[in-house]
Amino acid sequence: MNADKKNEFSVELHEKSSVKKVIGVVSGKGGVGKSLVTSLMAVIMQRRGHQVAILDADITGPSIPKSFGLKGPAGATEEGLLPVMSKSGIQIMSVNLLLSDATDPVVWRGPIIAGTVKQFWSEVIWEDVDYMFVDLPPGTGDVPLTVFQSLPLDGIVVVASPQELVNMVVAKAVKMAQKMNIPILGLVENMSYFKCPDCGSVHEIFGKSNMEAVAEQYGVPLLEKIPVDPIIADLCDKGLIEMVKENWFEEFAKVLEK
Numbered sequence: 001m002n003a004d005k006k007n008e009f010s011v012e013l014h015e016k017s018s019v020k021k022v023i024g025v026v027s028g029k030g031g032v033g034k035s036l037v038t039s040l041m042a043v044i045m046q047r048r049g050h051q052v053a054i055l056d057a058d059i060t061g062p063s064i065p066k067s068f069g070l071k072g073p074a075g076a077t078e079e080g081l082l083p084v085m086s087k088s089g090i091q092i093m094s095v096n097l098l099l100s101d102a103t104d105p106v107v108w109r110g111p112i113i114a115g116t117v118k119q120f121w122s123e124v125i126w127e128d129v130d131y132m133f134v135d136l137p138p139g140t141g142d143v144p145l146t147v148f149q150s151l152p153l154d155g156i157v158v159v160a161s162p163q164e165l166v167n168m169v170v171a172k173a174v175k176m177a178q179k180m181n182i183p184i185l186g187l188v189e190n191m192s193y194f195k196c197p198d199c200g201s202v203h204e205i206f207g208k209s210n211m212e213a214v215a216e217q218y219g220v221p222l223l224e225k226i227p228v229d230p231i232i233a234d235l236c237d238k239g240l241i242e243m244v245k246e247n248w249f250e251e252f253a254k255v256l257e258k
């Protein structure tokens with residue numbers, strides 16, 4: 001861990017792990033596609049030849065294993081937990097890979113949940129990871145705060161949908177990140193529009209986007225606008241997100257590589 005990112009809450013990475021860059025993915029509320037964005041970013045970095053990992057810090061609503069079609073249990077050695085490998089080789093750790101039944105609810109209190117996220121950092125053996133994406137729970141509660149304080153985040157990406165009060169969501173994320181000295185790498189608008197597969201016309205079904213204006217207001221780039229696409233929903237449902245045809249976040253990938 002970089003010395004400059006350490007603070008009194010920092011937890012050490014497992015001694016056998018190596019993680020070069022850590023990017024958090026946050027949203028103001030649930031269901032806006034934060035896990036989808038996390039998955040798509042991991043997929044593009046993997047396609048570009050990097051070693052990639054996803055730490056699913058959304059302990060009570062984990063959806064990463066499902067979109068990659070992964071089931072537990074994750075392996076373990078005496079030294080630590082082993083992430084589960086996706087079909088294309090992305091290392092993934094999620095509470096759903098540790099439960100004996102993925103439909104079991106996680107009925108834990110905040111400190112236990114926050115402790116689990118820390119363990120995913122310190123007790124999982126992450127092998128030679130170039131880019132780790134952390135799927136945070138929505139909002140600015142206990143667990144996002146733990147991740148912000150305990151993990152050496154290089155930056156965060158904020159995901160919102162057009163029907164949200166985007167300005168407020170982004171303002172909260174920007175202020176939280178500023179308090180913690182973590183750069184905001186950019187904004188993503190998910191469910192931005194629907195493109196008719198027959199005639200190609202574009203419909204902003206959740207209302208007109210003001211994401212460009214918000215991005216400009218806060219001086220952060222708008223990384224991508226992702227449409228509502230039944231194919232995306234289907235791929236997530238079937239655990240085949242790695243088969244997504246489009247190279248979403250390719251331009252962002254190039255920026256990250258620099």
Ligand SMILES: Nc1ncnc2c1ncn2[C@@H]1O[C@H](COP(=O)(O)OP(=O)(O)OP(=O)(O)O)[C@@H](O)[C@H]1O
Nearest residue numbers: 030031032033034035036061227228229232233236
């Ligand atoms: N652009 C999209 N087109 C079609 N379906 C989408 C799109 N984005 C997300 N979905 C679907 O919406 C559901 C919620 O997405 P996702 O799990 O990524 O949201 P989330 O913000 O991570 O939610 P939570 O934080 O509550 O877990 C999923 O079933 C996903 O497949």
